[in-house]
Amino acid sequence: MNYHIAVAVIWAAVFVESRKIRGISLSYKRFYKERKSFLCIDGSKLIPFEQVNDDYCDCADGSDEPGTAACPNGHFYCTNLGFRPHYIQSSRVNDGICDCCDGSDEYNSSAHCQNTCRNLGQRERAELEERMRRLNEGLLMKRQLVEEGADVWREKQAELSDLQKVAEDLQIRLEYLRKRKTEAEALKEEALAAAHPPPPPGQEGPRSPIRAEISLEGHGQPMQDTDILIDTDTRLQQWMDSAEKREESPNEPEVRDAGTEDDPDVKAAVEAAKSAVADLKKSEEAYQRLQMEIRELEDRLAIDYGPEREFLFLLGRCFQITAYEYAYTICPFNQVTQKSQAGTEVLLGKWDAWGGPPENPYGMMKYDRGEPCWQGPTRSTHVRLTCGADSAVRWVKEPSKCHYAMELQTPVACRPQPPSRRGVHSEL
Structure with a gap:
């Protein structure tokens, strides 16, 4: 009991x-x-x-x-x-x-x-080990890319300095060419004036071939009024045809005074003026292209490429993925596009800024100002950056109308994990 x-x-x-x-x-x-x-x-x-x-x-x-x-x-x-x-x-x-x-x-x-705890724990630890392996590979690759990015940054800075020096030299040349053009045109006017001095006072100028009395050859009789009108219309048409030819060939010097074509001084002055205008125009166009190239390079160098400029590695590269019968292409720091099988390309956004959370601001790229949707907002894309041993687009989707989301895996997105997140508690 x-x-x-x-x-x-x-x-x-x-x-x-x-x-x-x-x-x-x-x-x-x-x-x-x-x-x-x-x-x-x-x-x-x-x-x-x-x-x-x-x-x-x-x-x-x-x-x-x-x-x-x-x-x-x-x-x-x-x-x-x-x-x-x-x-x-x-x-x-x-x-x-x-x-x-x-x-x-x-x-x-x-x-x-x-x-099932033991099996789940073994599986999770194996996945964690694989993630850590990829992380270590990504961090190693990232260090190499940071060094390459530093070299690219120095090259871009040197390129900008060289372009600015060329722009300064070209600006000096433009001032010289503008002065040369002014002097050449002045010499041209002097040559034309010397070839056709003004008539003495009181002396009548040459008769206009259009308004002069024109005799019929072999008859010695003046033309009738209708004949004069017909002949005037013919000459006017010929002049208009000649003007059209001059407009089609703007580089041809326009010489309206009779007899100047054979004057060597006039021809030399006209050719000099023509050459000065052409040289100035060519140099002005080159200066405009140079300034545009300088602005583009300055804009690229002004972008935030990360604390160590590690994301400079992505500049000038493009990555593509095919999904939902579309080809999506992201060119970091430039734009995101969508291309249909028919070949129609749509802009899904232009580079705007980083948009990650405070603890990882470089974890998200924002692309705005894409093409407007039909009866919808302007297209935009957010690109999530994740760690990986290589660079590739992992997935793309459209969570809401005209707003797209992507994941871009790349070594430069790898970050050392805090020690507290590296292990899995297998025991209590």
Whole structure:
């Protein structure tokens, strides 16, 4: 008789001990040491200790029922030895579904839960090791790319300095050519004036061939008025035809005064003026192109390429992926496009700025000011950057109308992980 009583007492003690600690993590175990009373963790209420885990919610914070589903705001702690421990909502305790990999949440249900924590832990650790391997490879590659980027940066700076020096020299040449053009045109006017001096005072100038009286050859009789009109129209048309030819060949010097074509001084002056105009025009065009190239290079050098300019590696490169019957192309720091099978290309956004969170501002690229959607907003794209041993677009999608999302994997996005995130808790 005494033996059975002793066994019953021991069983009851074990039952009470298991009941009171079920669903509790080690960090909270101190609150559940067996006493005559239990103080709710929020301090709102003091209850008899027997009411802990009795399947009735007494505390407002649900702390008296960590191992049951009685409190709607309570949490159950999955120990999950061999895998990651975590909390689940108390409402999922004994609901017939195995939420904890060790099956501890279904201690009083019809569910037959197998303990899969060890397999899950092994799989997660293998995945973590693979991620760490890729991270180490990416970090090694990133260091090489940072060094290459530093060389590219120095080359771009030297290129800009050279272009600015060329621009200064070209500006001096432009001043010289403008002066030369002015002098050449002045000499041309002097040559024309010398070839055709003004008539002495009182002397009539030559008669206009259009308004002069024209005699019929062999007849010695003046032409009739109608004949004069016909002849005038013919000459006017010939002049107009000649003017059209001059307009089609703007480089041909326009000489309206008769007899100047054979004057060597006039021809030399006209050719000199023509050469001066052409040289000035050519140099002005070259200066404009040079200034445009300088502005583009200055804009590129003004971009934030990261703390070590590591993202300079992506400048001038483009990456493509095919999805949903479209070819998507991203050219970092430039633009994102979408091309259909028919060959129609649509701009999905131009480079705008970095858009990552404060802890990793270089984790997201923003591309705005794309082509407008039909009855929708202007297209834009956000590109998420992730660590990888090579550079490639992993996926693309359209989470909302005319707004696109991409993931670009690249070594320059690799960052050393904090020590706290490198391991997996396999034991408690």
